Amino acid sequence: MNVKTLSMMAGVGGAMLLAAPSQADFTGMVAERIMMDNAGNAIPDNFVTLRIYATFSDASDRGIGIVGSPSNPLSWMVSGGTFFDSAVGTDGPPLDALLGLPGLESLSYDSWITIGNNAGPTAGLTIAPGTGMTDGNGTINGATEWNGGHLADSATNSAWTRTPDDPLTLAGDGLRVLVAQLTVAADSADGSDVEVNGTMGVLIQEGGVNSEVAGTFTYIPAPGALALLGLAGLAGTRRRRA
Secondary structure, X not given: OOEEEEEEEEOOOOEEEEEEEOOOOEEXXXXXXXXXXXXXXXXXXXXXXXXXXXXXXXXXXXXXXXXXXXXXXXXXXXXXXXXEOOOOOXXXXXXXXXXXXXXXXXXXXXOEEOOOOOOOOOOOOEEOOOEOOEEOOEEOOOOOEEOOEOOOOHHHOEEEEOOOOOHHHXXXXXXXXXXXXXXXXXXXXXXXXXXXXXXXXXXXXEOOEEEEEEXXXXXXXXXXXXXXXXXXXXXXXXXXXX
């Protein structure tokens, strides 16, 4: 499979994305930083929470699943921090009703996997044995690389999928399908030094035909977002001096 690289700006809070294969309808992977959870609770500045999407050019295309396979090993790596996984979370997205509750605050920026939905329950999502927010050394929490699960061969033998007829697999008007939320506990106070890179296999359906394609993404803070953070800090300094 021939893969070409392009760059684009995307994301809430700003992100530079590098991705994209040569398929006509699957257009690549996108990582967007979110600053609030589904209920409007703010995510602490030193946690970089990314929503990872498979993107398409046709609303009828489907993102069926994510896999680690021999041809497309699964490997997500971070610099400028370590991955974060909430001790009160699960492998799937939490119920919106739980967000912001006392003792459950970290669910807002938990790391999880999904196909299509950004809130529980995860009915219909099939997670292969050994796949989850763990790596070969245990939990993803505090790690700098995640390969899909806790088995030695997780990078080439992990998967989370939905059946092709599940409505949540449709690209729809947004032309994309959510596949994960990934959070980094940044070394810096604002996450400005965080970079995340990911490779994986993406199971798709185009024109009724299922196939696996290579998916890659790179997240780095966009220059515009860093400038805005700098201006906000300057304004705060001026107010304090006043």
